[in-house]
Amino acid sequence: MGAQCNCQNESNKKVEDLLAKHRGNPNSLIVVLAGIQQELGYLPKDLLIRVAEELNVPLTDVYGVATFYAAFTLRPRGRHSINLCLGTACYVKGAPEVQEAIEKELKIKAGETTEDRRFTFDVVRCLGACSIAPVMTVDGEVHPRMTPERVPEVLAKYE
Ligand code: FES
Known part of the structure; x- marks a missing residue:
């Protein structure tokens, strides 16, 4: 260090x-x-x-x-920011299962940051991309049609 x-x-x-x-x-x-x-x-x-x-x-x-002010945060944030949409379209297409997979993979709950400060994970409402639901973004990069199976592979790209 x-x-x-x-x-x-x-x-x-x-x-x-x-x-x-x-x-x-x-x-x-x-x-x-x-x-x-x-x-x-x-x-x-x-x-x-x-x-x-x-x-x-x-x-x-x-x-x-x-x-x-929303711009201020009292908790440390990770280097990468994951947003998973839990809006209606994403929800019915399996976002809750994707959420479970993310939480299991990172060993944190929504709203938390991993101990190594690699990721902060938040759930959000409609990202305006319902046609490619369920949608997850990492640092603003869109990952369409997410499945629980794809979670480890997608997250592995962000060091
Ligand atoms: S509900 Fe998820 S993008 Fe619209």
């Missing part, structure tokens, strides 16, 4: 710079949260406490903003 790249350290430095730049300025709350989200991909709990202290904002307000 860290042998090839010290990206994490660089990110930490950027976060520290951001906090230093906006220290004592409550009006910068959204800017700071957006910066941390961009650097780390999510808003770690301990950093939210730091943000509250550094910007002089009540922690409840920091949480309020962090949970209000």
Whole structure:
């Protein structure tokens, strides 16, 4: 870890710079949260406490903003994002079985991220591609007519 790249350290430095730049300025709350989200991909709990202290904002307000905007997430996300459609057309064509296969393959439930941060899996409503149901996307790439059997093979493409 860290042998090839010290990206994490660089990110930490950027976060520290951001906090230093906006220290004592409550009006910068959204800017700071957006910066941390961009650097780390999510808003770690301990950093939210730091943000509250550094910007002089009540922690409840920091949480309020962090949970209000969909762009912010309090949990780490995986490198790859799987969306499985559970809209009506996909549902009747077997999406629930595909969901089961994904959950079994990755050992997580919908809404969760794998421990190795490789995948985050979410279920969504109609992706607007009902004619090729059931539909799954990975990082926006569409995988039509999914079956439980195809799940391991499709996921294997994403390292
Ligand atoms: S219901 Fe799944 S794409 Fe429309």
